[in-house]
Amino acid sequence: MSNENLPHPRGGGGSSSLSVNDTIERRSSPVVAPRVWAMPDTPRARALGKELRVAREQSGLTLRQLGDLIGCSEAKVSRMETARRRLAPNSVRAFLDAVDVRGANRDRLLRLAYDIDEPVWWESGIGLPTQLTELIDAENRAVSITEVSEVLIPGLLQIPDYARALFAATDVAVEQLDRLIAVRLSRQRILNRADPVRYLVLLDEAALCRAVGGPAVMAAQLRAVLHACEASNVTVQVVPFSAGAHTGMDGPFLLLEFLRSRPVVHLEQRRCGAFLDDPEDVTPFQHARSRLCRTALSPNCSMELVAAYARRYECWEGTAHGDGTLAEIELQR
Template sequence: MQDTPRARALAKELRAARNAAGATMRQVGDVLGWSEAKVSRFETAQRGLNLETTKAFLDALSVTGVKRDRLLKMARELDQPVWWEFGGGVPVQLSELADAESRATRITSVAEIRIPGLLQTREHTRALLAAFGVEPDDRVEQLVAIRQVRQGILTKSDPVEYEAILDEAVLCRAVGGGRSMAEQLDELVRVASRDNITIRIVPFSAGEHTGLDGGFHLLEFVSSRPVVHLEQRRCGVFLDDPDDVAPFVQARSTLRQTALGPDDSLELISTYARRHEREG
């Protein structure tokens, strides 16, 4: 099984394990009897990635314990289709985002225009997709369902740590109408009661701030280096070079200082919810 989201994810984890061990591709190749080129192809999921070769690779690096068990589990599941691979028609960038989200231990979403997908209600998502020109109806429902299933990472037994930093402007626009927007904002307050979810609002009173430069998602993992996902309309791109990711990590730190605290943020969200309810 090569060049799939799962294979690429495992390959990245194995490359990270080699780097953590301080071994070069040539050194690992010498232990395994592989050429340096073969190690490179293995670490990019181009060739030879399976359970047995993964075991051999981890043996060469002396990887043991929980880390080894986790990587072998990923290798065993390489040929098992994941939920977003059923049904067809799912954009590659969306399947890769879903895969990254499922592996992340911490996700930070910064939004200056709309509520992040992982926090959207079904009606909110439908209204947005309609505005974006997505059709026909069955396609809309497919994307709504995918977004809802993606949200499962927030409520599973070992949920991802999720933080959303939203500009106050996100709360103002009545997406789907006043009543629907009120329900969406009430949902934000509800999910923020979970220990693993934090929502912060950057108020208008803060004036200009770094979040106005554009929204992003910062995903962090157990052993792999963090990545940033950027999206525009129906396109998305990942950044994984440390020099490219660093400004987004700094932006998160700055925005945390600029934003209201969690309690004040939820109070402001509730105020807007009641306003939309009255005007709906």
């Protein structure tokens, strides 16, 4: 088509077959921008992007080389890996072909791409903070979780009455209690699903002493811990008072490990949380886990100590706080 009858882009020179009214109409018509698929801003989308980046790095391809193989720009590949562009299943399939990902891992990543727009319970409009939804998503993708706790029974093992007492003590509004407890209980599904996560808890004995909710609630909570540990994927090891100072006293943390992605550490404070994924940041926590496993009682001895505390709370329901020495004496008997 000839350019002779088109208006000059700067408004001068050249002839035009368009009338003044035609020109005004064209200028007043809404401009339809090209459709750009934005990546859903969800933890699952970012997780898929990270896994694609890892697969590319393991293949030895640069962004430009991969772009040449799948017919797109280096910038587009970068946006795919950083979850700034929608990952359509066909794009993911081409990406995986180029980096030679096969078998079960390929099927898993393609399934994630197909399901990326499907809502999950923690993204279903129940008003959870972004940091919590990211933690829940990481817990659901993890194959192994290690939790170090100094003074509390971890949330993945808490019973409703224990959780309620904790929330009440931290000034959570009464009208929010039931919702928060339901979320906490829903998170525990990862322990008994078809492919349950491996869950290791390294627990300071102080957590057994603090009678959250009173002796009756604490007794029920410890019985629940014992019951959870009957499953082969759940292990609790207690660091006894007799161990003295230990590396777990630096603070609680959550170490999450995945099938393909790098492990991450989650640190939580009163009103904020943070993920660490740089290997230099994560390695010290992995070393801390190893040291604590050596310092703590064996799983069997830990269960005996937990049972001793449970019996103590059942016998002394009128006692508002515990004395670790009494439980240790009972255990020795």
